[in-house]
Amino acid sequence: MQIQDKPPYDTPFEWMGGEPRVQALVDRFYDLMDLEPAYADLRAAHGPELDQARQRLFWFLCGWLGGPQHYTDRFGHPRLRMRHMPFSIGIRERDQWVACMDQAMGETEVDPALRARLKQSFFQTADFMRNKGI
Template structure:
């Protein structure tokens, strides 16, 4: 991926797009008014998930993604908006195409597993 600087850039662009693009309104509505906490937690999580420092696990223990997201209504629309937003962010931050395709597959599998409606 290119280290923490690249992960941070991806996370920042992801949440910037969520705020800016009308296509991601359902996704944005699922978050509170301030995205700072979400930005930080996704950065910490992705660092470890991508094989780097385990910032998230060190702070909160096992991610337990499905359990931690259960309070949020996640259906096909929310999953697809998250995936589209992340794909756009990966494209705009220069994630290499081969890696981008592998990540898209992994993100889809995780996102589909997270659906609760």
């Protein structure tokens, strides 16, 4: 029996580099959403102002990655699907979200092994948020 490789850190949060690196990822994600025409549908779904979304995603990701529970300390359980129901999320929005986050992970130099794991988890979570067929 072969022992499975253990990641180099106890949590993805530690592996990523803590709060400064999570903040850099979130900032790049929203900057790309604003800059790249390929993410136009995703950007349109966020309304004119991104500051609140940036802050909430940072708080959420810290906890989701195994770090401080900033989001739940402020708002309780994330209830992601319920909180996203007011927004029209289909395959196009899901795919743009995942592509934008993957590009942000690449540009902020998230470790390739961690990036691959997170991309899969981000896809599953984004797919769960879908509330329209296309």
